[in-house]
Amino acid sequence: MTTVDLPLLPLGRGTDPDTERGVECPGDLPPASDPSLVERARAAKEKLGERVFVLGHHYQRDEVIQFADVTGDSFKLAKDAAARPDAEYIVFCGVHFMAESADILTTDAQQVVLPDLAAGCSMADMAALSQVEAAWDALSAAGVAEHVVPVTYMNSSADIKAFCGRNGGVVCTSSNAETALRWAFDQKDDAKVLFLPDQHLGRNTAVLQLGYSLDECVVWNPHRPNGGLTQEQIDGARMILWQGHCSVHGRFSEDVLDELRAKDPDLKVIVHPECKHEVVTRADMVGSTEFIIKVIEDAEPGTHWAIGTELNLVKRLADSRPDLSISFLDRNVCYCSTMNRIDLPHLVWALESLVDGVVVNRIEVDDRTEAEAKVALDRMLALPGTGAVRG
Numbered sequence: 001m002t003t004v005d006l007p008l009l010p011l012g013r014g015t016d017p018d019t020e021r022g023v024e025c026p027g028d029l030p031p032a033s034d035p036s037l038v039e040r041a042r043a044a045k046e047k048l049g050e051r052v053f054v055l056g057h058h059y060q061r062d063e064v065i066q067f068a069d070v071t072g073d074s075f076k077l078a079k080d081a082a083a084r085p086d087a088e089y090i091v092f093c094g095v096h097f098m099a100e101s102a103d104i105l106t107t108d109a110q111q112v113v114l115p116d117l118a119a120g121c122s123m124a125d126m127a128a129l130s131q132v133e134a135a136w137d138a139l140s141a142a143g144v145a146e147h148v149v150p151v152t153y154m155n156s157s158a159d160i161k162a163f164c165g166r167n168g169g170v171v172c173t174s175s176n177a178e179t180a181l182r183w184a185f186d187q188k189d190d191a192k193v194l195f196l197p198d199q200h201l202g203r204n205t206a207v208l209q210l211g212y213s214l215d216e217c218v219v220w221n222p223h224r225p226n227g228g229l230t231q232e233q234i235d236g237a238r239m240i241l242w243q244g245h246c247s248v249h250g251r252f253s254e255d256v257l258d259e260l261r262a263k264d265p266d267l268k269v270i271v272h273p274e275c276k277h278e279v280v281t282r283a284d285m286v287g288s289t290e291f292i293i294k295v296i297e298d299a300e301p302g303t304h305w306a307i308g309t310e311l312n313l314v315k316r317l318a319d320s321r322p323d324l325s326i327s328f329l330d331r332n333v334c335y336c337s338t339m340n341r342i343d344l345p346h347l348v349w350a351l352e353s354l355v356d357g358v359v360v361n362r363i364e365v366d367d368r369t370e371a372e373a374k375v376a377l378d379r380m381l382a383l384p385g386t387g388a389v390r391g
């Protein structure tokens, strides 16, 4: 089997067209110190009117989110974009894979713009297509590929979604991972799932919701021959988890959680399923970003919470509920650095360019990748409770 070396590129320096790594912003950005940035963004948006639809992911900065027409997680935003076929331009304040999904789910006439191309996702970058294809070849050589159903988290590049589409697999979100896995296990006799790219969401869902044991979940290391697994481990596995993780949610630790609980016995802990298994099993509640928002909105006044998700969102939740005690589940400040690449200067630059008739930083998925990725997305949309999308 071949392995692919993936050295980290510093953000904004260097390019790697085969992955989502950062590239330089090609335009003249207004300086961040320009006091008229808010006014400029407002004016540009007003001039564009209904022609532009601005999407803001929950993890975006306040300075950006104030200009979002809708906010949500990646899947909700892609659905929101598809529900606005009249909008010529979709400005996606989020990261690269989200803009790709929006392009796949919107019409060909709509153009999706990512204000800073350096806004990638470290988790999505952990599964490059060449690595996944090499893993598939190794699973074939091990005699198990015919039993394997690939399932990829929404947080993956379009070509990984396309890989799942052409190999009988499906896309899932953090809200429907359980349903997607049950569907996958029903597809083949003695089915195994190759779960991409987040090992934690895969493990947490398989163990806590489907009842598999930790021993039935093995981790595929793309940098080692045969994923670093023996034939016995591959044969005995039900879940083959790609060795990927979110650099934000992977930081939360059981030590900090235990420490906060010891200090406050009334504390309720709520975390995202991208957190490590040891953290999730100690938490009171686990769920998607939308779930976390709903729980905090509905929380009894005076209750105490520690939240394990991205800091921009936790701060906004704390601001929205001053009657609750809300703390962040990490000792250190921990933003998603790539989400934070989208700032007001980039948003102003993207919007003003559109006013001038110039589409900058367009994200366009090629036709073949789009068609195959759509197969996997449509399988997800057909799952019970996932909901339809137009576009």
Ligand code: SF4
Residues within 6 Å of the ligand: 059, 095, 120, 121, 122, 123, 124, 155, 246, 247, 248, 249, 310, 336, 337, 338, 339
């Ligand atoms: S929070 Fe994690 S999964 Fe989301 S964009 Fe950032 S690195 Fe990727």
